[in-house]
Amino acid sequence: MAWEMKTDRPIYIQIVERLKMRIVSGEYPPGSKIPSVRDLAAEAGVNPNTMQKALGDLEREGLLHTQRTNGKTVTEDEQLIGKMLDSIAVEETEIYLTKLEGLGMDAGDGVNLVQRVAGSKSKYDTGEL
Amino acid sequence: MSLIVECRDLTKCYTNGRPAVANLNLTLESGRIIGLLGPNGSGKTTLIKMINGLLIPTSGEVLIEGQKPGTQSKAIISYLPERTYLEAQRTVEDIINFFDDFYEDFRPERAYDMIASLGIEKNARLKTLSKGTKEKIQLILVMSRDARLFILDEPIAGVDPAARDYIIRTIISNYNPDASVLICTHLISDVENILDDVIFLRSGNVVLRAGVDEIREKVGKTVDQYFREVFAC
Numbered sequence A: 001m002a003w004e005m006k007t008d009r010p011i012y013i014q015i016v017e018r019l020k021m022r023i024v025s026g027e028y029p030p031g032s033k034i035p036s037v038r039d040l041a042a043e044a045g046v047n048p049n050t051m052q053k054a055l056g057d058l059e060r061e062g063l064l065h066t067q068r069t070n071g072k073t074v075t076e077d078e079q080l081i082g083k084m085l086d087s088i089a090v091e092e093t094e095i096y097l098t099k100l101e102g103l104g105m106d107a108g109d110g111v112n113l114v115q116r117v118a119g120s121k122s123k124y125d126t127g128e129l
Numbered sequence B: 001m002s003l004i005v006e007c008r009d010l011t012k013c014y015t016n017g018r019p020a021v022a023n024l025n026l027t028l029e030s031g032r033i034i035g036l037l038g039p040n041g042s043g044k045t046t047l048i049k050m051i052n053g054l055l056i057p058t059s060g061e062v063l064i065e066g067q068k069p070g071t072q073s074k075a076i077i078s079y080l081p082e083r084t085y086l087e088a089q090r091t092v093e094d095i096i097n098f099f100d101d102f103y104e105d106f107r108p109e110r111a112y113d114m115i116a117s118l119g120i121e122k123n124a125r126l127k128t129l130s131k132g133t134k135e136k137i138q139l140i141l142v143m144s145r146d147a148r149l150f151i152l153d154e155p156i157a158g159v160d161p162a163a164r165d166y167i168i169r170t171i172i173s174n175y176n177p178d179a180s181v182l183i184c185t186h187l188i189s190d191v192e193n194i195l196d197d198v199i200f201l202r203s204g205n206v207v208l209r210a211g212v213d214e215i216r217e218k219v220g221k222t223v224d225q226y227f228r229e230v231f232a233c
Helices: A011-024 A037-044 A048-060 A078-102 A107-125 B044-051 B071-076 B092-102 B108-117 B131-143 B161-173 B188-194 B212-219 B223-230
Strands: A064-067 A071-074 B003-012 B021-029 B033-037 B059-064 B077-080 B149-153 B180-184 B197-202 B205-211
Touching: A011 A048, A011 A078, A011 B212, A037 A048, A037 B161, A048 A064, A078 A107, B003 B044, B021 B044, B021 B180, B021 B205, B033 B044, B033 B188, B033 B223, B044 B059, B044 B149, B044 B180, B059 B071, B071 B077, B077 B131, B092 B108, B092 B131, B108 B131, B131 B149, B131 B161, B161 B188, B188 B223, B197 B212, B197 B223, B205 B212, B212 B223
Parallel strands: B033 B180, B033 B197, B077 B149, B149 B180
Antiparallel strands: A064 A071, B003 B021, B003 B059, B197 B205
16 A cells, blocks of 8 residues: 655655654664665655655765665664654644644643543553543 | 657647647656646547557657657557557467567566466466456556556556556556656546656647646645646636
8 A cells, every 4th residue: 555645745755754754763773774765666656766865865864874785774873863753753742732722722731631631541551441 | 867759849630620739849758757647639649659650740750769660669668558459369378478479678577477466367368357457467568578668558547446556566666767657647646656747738739847746846736636727627
C-alpha cells in the first residue's frame, strides 16, 4: 500500500517528513542501512527521482550518509537525532496549541487536558476501568 | 540526460475538420516519468501514434533520437496501446516467446519473474484469464524490455485499485535512469505521485508543461485538482 500523501503540498517534503519520523522513532536505528531508493520509491508509490530528492535533503541535514559502495545509512550522531525529535515534538505541540486556540482554550487548559486524557488512557491500558 | 523525442511543428489532420494535433513542439528527455494528460479528443493518442510511427504526420516531424520513426525507433520504444493486440488463443508462455523473438531488448526472465509473483500459470490461455489479469500481462510484456522509451496509453483504466497499485509498482521498480516513461491517462490522482512532469494537451497543443511538485508548490493544488480547474467544462 502506497504512502498516503496530503493533497496540496509538494510530495518530496511529505516524504522527508515520513523518513524523519522513521529515523527519530528508531525504526531506522542510528548507523543502520536504509532501503535502496528504488525499494523506498516502490514502497511509497512515488517517483524514484522524487525519493532521491528527499533523501538528498536528509543528507544535507546530516541525518543520512552515503557510503560509497553500500547505499545510505542513518547518522550515528544521536544528539542530532535527539534535536530532530525535539523539533518535531515542538512543531506538533504548536499545531495542538493552534487547535486549542480555535476552541477558545489556552496552553494552561491544554496541560490540564493532557493530564486528564493521559490519566484515563493509562487506566485503559492496565485494564482497571 | 539526453534527448529521446523531439516534435517540431507536428500536425495531423484527419479527413474532416480541425487538426487533431496542431503545430505541436515538444521534447522528451531521458530519466523522466511524464504524464500526458488532456481531455477526450485533445490529441493524446494521435500524438502517441505518430511517435510510434503508426500515423504519418500531415506536416512537421517527430524525431526519435534524431531519426524518423521506423524499424530503429521501434527497437527502442516499448509501447502499450490502449487496446490489446494479443491473440486470445495463445498461452502466456507462447506470448513471452513471441516477444523474445521479436525484440532484442526483451528480458524473458524478468517477465517470468513478474508472472510468477502474480501467481499466473504460464500454460494458461489468454482467453481464460480475467480482463485485469490480461492487462497486467500486457504491461509485464511491455515493461520487460530494456527500452529507451516506454509509452503507456491508459495502463490502469479498467482494473481494480489493487491491480492499479501493482501496475504502478511495476512501473516504478522497472524504472531506469537512462529511459523515459510517457504515461497517458485520465486517472490522474492514481498516477500523479509517480510522475516527474506533466504535459497538458488541449485541442492538439501543449498548454502546460510543469513538474508535479512545481504545480503543488505554486498553485497549492494536486495535479488532479489543477486539471479539473484548467479543463472545467
